[in-house]
Amino acid sequence: MTTQIETHSSYKFRSESNRLGLWLFIISDAFVFAGLLVSRFYLFQGERPELNQILGFAVTLVLLTSSFFMYRADTDIRHGNVKGFTRNILVTIILGIIFLVGVVGLEWPTAPFSAGENAMSSVFFTMTGMHALHVLTGVIFLFIVYRNGKRGLYSQERHFPVEAAAIYWHFVDVVWVFFYPALYLMGVAV
Amino acid sequence: MADNNTQAEQNGNGYKEDRNIGVAVFILLIALTIGEFFIGYIATDWNWPLCGIAIFKAALIIYYFMHVTKLIGSSEEETS
Numbered sequence: 619m620t621t622q623i624e625t626h627s628s629y630k631f632r633s634e635s636n637r638l639g640l641w642l643f644i645i646s647d648a649f650v651f652a653g654l655l656v657s658r659f660y661l662f663q664g665e666r667p668e669l670n671q672i673l674g675f676a677v678t679l680v681l682l683t684s685s686f687f688m689y690r691a692d693t694d695i696r697h698g699n700v701k702g703f704t705r706n707i708l709v710t711i712i713l714g715i716i717f718l719v720g721v722v723g724l725e726w727p728t729a730p731f732s733a734g735e736n737a738m739s740s741v742f743f744t745m746t747g748m749h750a751l752h753v754l755t756g757v758i759f760l761f762i763v764y765r766n767g768k769r770g771l772y773s774q775e776r777h778f779p780v781e782a783a784a785i786y787w788h789f790v791d792v793v794w795v796f797f798y799p800a801l802y803l804m805g806v807a808v
Numbered sequence: 809m810a811d812n813n814t815q816a817e818q819n820g821n822g823y824k825e826d827r828n829i830g831v832a833v834f835i836l837l838i839a840l841t842i843g844e845f846f847i848g849y850i851a852t853d854w855n856w857p858l859c860g861i862a863i864f865k866a867a868l869i870i871y872y873f874m875h876v877t878k879l880i881g882s883s884e885e886e887t888s
Contacts, residue, residue: 641879664853675845682841686834689873693830697823781875788873795865798841799858803848 633778640782644789647752651793654745658800661737666805668730674802677720678794681753684713685791688760692784698774700767707764707780710787714757722750738808745797752790759783833872840865 691706725746731739763783766772772780844861847854870876 637879641876671845671849675841678841679838682834682837685869685873686830686837689830689834690827693823693826697826699823785874788869791873792866792869795869796862799844799848799862803844803858804852804855806852 629776629778633781636778636782640785644785647789648793650748651796654741654748655796655800658741658745661741662805664805665738665808666801666803667738667742668807669802670725670728671802673720673725673728674798677717677725678798680713680717680720681791681794684710684717685788687713688784688787692780695767695772695777695780696774700770700772703772703780704764704767707760707767707783711757711760711764714753714760714787718750718753718757721746721753742801745801749790749793749797752793756783756787756790759786829872833868837865837868 687706687709691703691710694700694702694706726743729739729742731742733739733743760783763772763779766779840861844858847857847861
């Protein structure tokens, strides 16, 4: 009985349960983005909005780079390199903010339509807005993890929150991997 | 900084290998994105190649960066 209680309260057991819960959340969240993607193909057909191609390409590279640094932060903490972890997670946060500025601060004001103009504009702002909201949530999540890391709360043995933040951040990146070609590359620009 | 890396190399098995995998996947992702950009630039109706590249990129991130194999009990170590 005692052994069973100890097993169920162990950090490994809790991490495995939390990991499963996190993936269930990620899968359910993915359906929201999948719905948006389907609506884009249904409403745009063979067209796409005339957007700033260079800006779209640049923000995509920024997000991919942030994912790389997040991977490094995750790897560092898994191997006990706490300094490397805090440094890399800070770079990830900065790149996440740059992505947000690129999409919300630069792309939105220069978009060739306003939010409620037509179906295409509504889908564009819903897709990028929903994604930007997830990036903002991710940046806040990463900042909390960074702060806790600075306070010495994570170690090689106990670092599930870092893993969770990494999975969430990479998920946001995966969503953009599909959104970028759907919004910027596929179809004839109108 | 160098001490930290050395310590990590001593502590963790395959620290360097893990980092190298990250670099390789990142370079591949960037190369594929550049390819996507040019495909979108030269051909507006090449939707299937763009879909294929996007799925491949997503698979790379999910497999290597998100460690999806941990979910189904892989050989990746986890200290309790």
